[in-house]
Amino acid sequence: MRREKSEIHSTWERVRDGLASAEPCFVREQVVDATRAFFKERGFHEVETPLFVRYPGMEPYLEVFQTEWRDTRGRCYPGFLTTSPEYAMKKLLAAGVGPLFQICKSFRNREDVSSRHNPEFTILEWYRANADYLEIMRDCEELYRAIATALGTESAGNTWTYRGKTIDLGTEWERLSVREAFTRYAGVDLQRDLYQLVDVARDKGYAMAPENTWEQAYHQIFLNEIEPRLGQTTPTFLYEYPIAMAALARASANDSTVAERFELYVAGIEMANAFGELTDADEQLRRLEAERQERRLLGKTDYAIDTDFVHALARGIPPSAGIALGIDRTAMFFADVDSIREVLWFPADELFQ
Amino acid sequence: MQITTSEFRKGLYIMFRDDPYQITDLEFVNPGKGSAFFRTKLRSMKTGRVIDYTFKSGESVEDYPVITLDLQYLYRDGDHLIFMDPETFNQFTGEVAIVGEFADFLRENETYPIMLHGEEIVGIRPPKRIVAKVAEAEPVIKGNTATGLTKTVVLDNGVTITAPSFIEAGDTIAVNPDSREYIERVTS
Numbered sequence: 001m002r003r004e005k006s007e008i009h010s011t012w013e014r015v016r017d018g019l020a021s022a023e024p025c026f027v028r029e030q031v032v033d034a035t036r037a038f039f040k041e042r043g044f045h046e047v048e049t050p051l052f053v054r055y056p057g058m059e060p061y062l063e064v065f066q067t068e069w070r071d072t073r074g075r076c077y078p079g080f081l082t083t084s085p086e087y088a089m090k091k092l093l094a095a096g097v098g099p100l101f102q103i104c105k106s107f108r109n110r111e112d113v114s115s116r117h118n119p120e121f122t123i124l125e126w127y128r129a130n131a132d133y134l135e136i137m138r139d140c141e142e143l144y145r146a147i148a149t150a151l152g153t154e155s156a157g158n159t160w161t162y163r164g165k166t167i168d169l170g171t172e173w174e175r176l177s178v179r180e181a182f183t184r185y186a187g188v189d190l191q192r193d194l195y196q197l198v199d200v201a202r203d204k205g206y207a208m209a210p211e212n213t214w215e216q217a218y219h220q221i222f223l224n225e226i227e228p229r230l231g232q233t234t235p236t237f238l239y240e241y242p243i244a245m246a247a248l249a250r251a252s253a254n255d256s257t258v259a260e261r262f263e264l265y266v267a268g269i270e271m272a273n274a275f276g277e278l279t280d281a282d283e284q285l286r287r288l289e290a291e292r293q294e295r296r297l298l299g300k301t302d303y304a305i306d307t308d309f310v311h312a313l314a315r316g317i318p319p320s321a322g323i324a325l326g327i328d329r330t331a332m333f334f335a336d337v338d339s340i341r342e343v344l345w346f347p348a349d350e351l352f353q
Numbered sequence: 354m355q356i357t358t359s360e361f362r363k364g365l366y367i368m369f370r371d372d373p374y375q376i377t378d379l380e381f382v383n384p385g386k387g388s389a390f391f392r393t394k395l396r397s398m399k400t401g402r403v404i405d406y407t408f409k410s411g412e413s414v415e416d417y418p419v420i421t422l423d424l425q426y427l428y429r430d431g432d433h434l435i436f437m438d439p440e441t442f443n444q445f446t447g448e449v450a451i452v453g454e455f456a457d458f459l460r461e462n463e464t465y466p467i468m469l470h471g472e473e474i475v476g477i478r479p480p481k482r483i484v485a486k487v488a489e490a491e492p493v494i495k496g497n498t499a500t501g502l503t504k505t506v507v508l509d510n511g512v513t514i515t516a517p518s519f520i521e522a523g524d525t526i527a528v529n530p531d532s533r534e535y536i537e538r539v540t541s
Contacts (some may be wrong), residue, residue, distance in 0.1 A: 009537075017503070216409055224406065
């Protein structure tokens with residue numbers, strides 16, 4: 001059988017011909033093994049929840065893959081691939097199944113393949129009942145040390161060298177609030193100027209159009225001036241996000257203008273996103289309705305709210321905290337490679353080129 | 354002319370903060386909550402320095418007008434490359450550094466798509482694939498049929514690359530001149 005010769009040969013073929021190394025993918029395998037062992041040893045239940053669902057996540061800026069299930073009578077059920085397993089895992093928290101974790105595929109449409117993105121990617125989520133997000137931070141520290149130890153470093157999991165830079169995993173990781181980060185790295189007072197960020201960004205020399213929002217200005221300042229500086233000595237937990245940027249998180253007990261949300265940065269790379277989970281059903285429903293409205297305005301695929309999820313919160317869910325962590329990016333870090341493509345046997349751009 | 358981020362691609366020339374730059378790297382970023390962004394590496398046409406900058410999706414910049422002409426490569430003079438327009442016989446001189454890694458693959462009297470800003474050579478659009486003859490290769494060890502082995506071969510233009518072990522001197526192979534990676538054997 002003949003086939004068209006393409007410019008880029010498949011990864012498997014390059015590995016066969018000795019032109020690419022399989023080592024990063026083998027490191028990935030060890031990262032997954034170490035992760036699973038880590039949670040099992042700590043008494044977490046491993047769960048599997050559907051990837052093909054009727055009601056996917058409502059995040060306004062994520063687009064879904066849409067498909068359908070047809071039965072033998074020709075009945076048609078529209079369905080979607082999950083952008084994260086979050087709703088199902090929280091229903092299980094409400095059922096009293098906890099602590100729990102899952103390693104599964106998630107899917108995001110309308111994104112390009114890049115060194116940090118693939119439309120199909122592997123996500124690790126874990127949730128703890130009767131816990132706050134500070135405990136999830138400690139889980140992250142211990143998980144990365146456990147992976148580093150499993151990969152057999154001389155430093156017994158205390159340091160890891162990524163692209164020539166040694167990151168200290170052993171001491172307590174940096175905890176930096178979003179407000180402190182903006183002050184320290186961008187000279188911006190978020191407390192005062194959050195809703196004037198478009199003007200602040202324009203004064204800094206960024207091109208700002210009348211339709212630009214404070215969130216766009218926030219991200220432009222963040223991506224250009226702050227993100228590259230995070231997680232360079234130890235990993236960094238960036239925490240306490242403006243309340244408007246955390247639809248599934250609860251407000252901080254100390255300050256109602258910020259939410260219990262953190263992101264984990266390692267060597268400038270965003271690895272994880274965590275919440276002190278919102279457990280108030282009425283508030284959750286209001287936020288989901290607002291997000292659905294925003295999806296419509298943005299021209300995103302429209303679908304109904306997962307009322308079973310809201311119902312789960314209404315039936316009572318203990319104060320909980322949870323996190324989504326990118327396995328591909330984590331494997332990229334531990335394999336010491338520049339792109340998640342190198343820890344994927346079949347990156348999407350090879351399949352669809 | 355204004356161009357927006359949706360038209361951005363690697364190799365494009367743009368005006369950024371009043372100076373000309375070439376986009377050398379381009380990646381989509383989605384911060385999750387907030388619309389999309391494009392992370393770029395921009396090489397200054399003036400200093401050669403590379404900077405990182407992240408644009409909002411939909412942002413627009415002024416383009417830096419560049420035309421592409423098929424020019425014949427004549428010869429190299431120190432740090433300069435001399436090209437000629439085969440229609441008008443006008444000669445153009447460009448610095449080797451502007452052509453970058455592809456300079457090693459240039460063959461005299463062949464024509465290449467050359468990018469000009471006015472009379473100034475600002476770049477070359479290198480082919481994704483060139484074919485070259487293998488000048489030197491270590492001999493194949495008889496009976497060694499194991500896969501996954503590579504060796505170093507020298508091409509007839511003097512460039513050294515890594516190729517599968519079955520490649521021998523005299524073979525013609527296709528190479529990506531940008532990454533210097535072996536693509537395939539064209540003849541045996």
